[in-house]
Amino acid sequence: MGIILGNGKLINRTGELIPAEVLVTDGRITAIAEKVDRAGHEWIDCRGGLISAGFIDVHVHLREPGLEQKETIATGANAAVRGGFTTIACMPNTRPSIDSVETVRYIHDKAREAGAARVLPYGAITIRQLGKELTDFSGLKEAGIFALTDDGVGVQSAGMMKKAMQEAAALGLSIVAHCEDDTLLPPGGALHDGVVAARHGLPGIPSESESVHVGRDILLAEQTGVHYHVCHISAKESVRLVRDGKRAGVNVTCEVTPHHLLLCDEDIPEDLNTNWKMNPPLRSRDDRAALIAGLKDGTIDIIATDHAPHTAEEKANGLERAPFGIVGLETAFPLLYTNLVLTGELTLKQLVDFLTVKPADCFQLPYGRLEIGAPADLTVIDLDTEKEVDPDTFASKGKNTPFAGWKCKGWPAVTLVDGKIVYRQA
Ligand SMILES: NC(=O)N[C@@H](CC(=O)O)C(=O)O
Numbered sequence: 001m002g003i004i005l006g007n008g009k010l011i012n013r014t015g016e017l018i019p020a021e022v023l024v025t026d027g028r029i030t031a032i033a034e035k036v037d038r039a040g041h042e043w044i045d046c047r048g049g050l051i052s053a054g055f056i057d058v059h060v061h062l063r064e065p066g067l068e069q070k071e072t073i074a075t076g077a078n079a080a081v082r083g084g085f086t087t088i089a090c091m092p093n094t095r096p097s098i099d100s101v102e103t104v105r106y107i108h109d110k111a112r113e114a115g116a117a118r119v120l121p122y123g124a125i126t127i128r129q130l131g132k133e134l135t136d137f138s139g140l141k142e143a144g145i146f147a148l149t150d151d152g153v154g155v156q157s158a159g160m161m162k163k164a165m166q167e168a169a170a171l172g173l174s175i176v177a178h179c180e181d182d183t184l185l186p187p188g189g190a191l192h193d194g195v196v197a198a199r200h201g202l203p204g205i206p207s208e209s210e211s212v213h214v215g216r217d218i219l220l221a222e223q224t225g226v227h228y229h230v231c232h233i234s235a236k237e238s239v240r241l242v243r244d245g246k247r248a249g250v251n252v253t254c255e256v257t258p259h260h261l262l263l264c265d266e267d268i269p270e271d272l273n274t275n276w277k278m279n280p281p282l283r284s285r286d287d288r289a290a291l292i293a294g295l296k297d298g299t300i301d302i303i304a305t306d307h308a309p310h311t312a313e314e315k316a317n318g319l320e321r322a323p324f325g326i327v328g329l330e331t332a333f334p335l336l337y338t339n340l341v342l343t344g345e346l347t348l349k350q351l352v353d354f355l356t357v358k359p360a361d362c363f364q365l366p367y368g369r370l371e372i373g374a375p376a377d378l379t380v381i382d383l384d385t386e387k388e389v390d391p392d393t394f395a396s397k398g399k400n401t402p403f404a405g406w407k408c409k410g411w412p413a414v415t416l417v418d419g420k421i422v423y424r425q426a
């Protein structure tokens with residue numbers, strides 16, 4: 001017996017919504033048709049909602065091991081499926097960091113127990129992410145890492161980054177980079193070095209603290225032939241560098257977050273609420289426009305949330321001391337659908353592709369496709385019901401979002417991973 005997602009719609013090749021039903025048996029998609037014979041199967045009413053391949057988020061902080069007060073693998077993986085994400089890659093800035101085979105195994109085990117989204121752990125580039133000594137890439141690869149990154153901090157030394165890229169290239173692993181040159185950061189900087197920081201008399205984080213690393217690393221990627229992926233791109237200069245790198249034939253890809261697409265520093269409230277503090281910071285109005293242009297012209301490959309949960313206590317420490325980061329898994333699709341698709345900036349197909357086939361293609365994952373024979377990782381989206389973003393309803397322990405109270409359409413209603421229902425809207 002299988003499961004039928006009935007009375008739904010899908011996006012066809014030319015981008016139109018057409019009536020569709022999807023049959024799932026033994027963890028795979030086994031039929032896609034306007035109507036599927038119900039006999040002998042469980043039937044789920046999609047109520048005219050969009051049936052999509054489950055979303056893939058290559059940038060998530062799950063905080064376990066060691067920082068379980070912020071999030072656990074179970075709470076994060078459940079937040080993911082509530083947001084329509086069926087595969088998430090988790091960042092190594094945990095305690096200990098994901099720099100050993102044991103910690104990779106620990107994450108695989110916990111994720112299996114949680115039974116929600118698929119969790120693919122990153123391995124750290126350097127031991128304890130200190131930038132001093134490379135981790136055991138081949139051991140980590142064998143243990144089943146997704147890719148290599150020191151996200152949370154930049155790899156400060158060009159020499160260290162080059163060595164990492166050479167080894168990664170030899171093993172067929174991707175290098176995923178948090179681009180930030182610490183020597184270009186002012187002490188205590190929390191906001192972009194722009195009009196808002198200036199108005200408040202605050203030290204600003206300049207765009208070049210990001211773009212200098214992007215430029216450096218694209219040159220090193222060209223030299224070493226590695227697949228190089230830029231995390232949370234935020235500055236217009238970085239977008240230009242990636243565009244030029246692609247034109248020159250470098251194997252470079254990059255991601256942008258929903259918050260950098262939807263907000264800029266001028267949107268930060270006058271009281272400088274710390275739910276608007278994240279790294280990289282919300283940049284200028286021009287930067288935001290360059291990110292949207294970069295998505296449209298193919299320079300920016302994918303959207304990733306950089307889901308970064310922190311406790312309310314930590315976020316109450318004032319702008320300078322509060323940690324950087326906001327949650328994103330449970331609001332990404334409704335925010336982007338409402339504010340980029342319903343406004344005509346992107347098509348629904350474009351948005352879905354940025355969250356499904358494109359991340360799959362960047363990292364050669366067998367997920368993200370709604371086709372017969374594919375793993376049954378699916379999500380059903382209610383495109384019509386409007387609801388407010390309410391952090392109190394999040395499955396994530398993190399409630400730190402600047403989007404509370406935003407009215408959105410496009411809420412996930414049902415999510416399946418490997419053919420099993422892992423989320424169903426109440
Ligand atoms: N993005 C953030 O603001 N914070 C991330 C770190 C990171 O992604 O660099 C975190 O771990 O909290």
Ligand SMILES: [Zn+2]
Pocket residue numbers: 151152153178231232279280
């Ligand atoms: Zn980062």
Ligand SMILES: [Zn+2]
Pocket residue numbers: 059061091151152306308
């Ligand atoms: Zn991050």
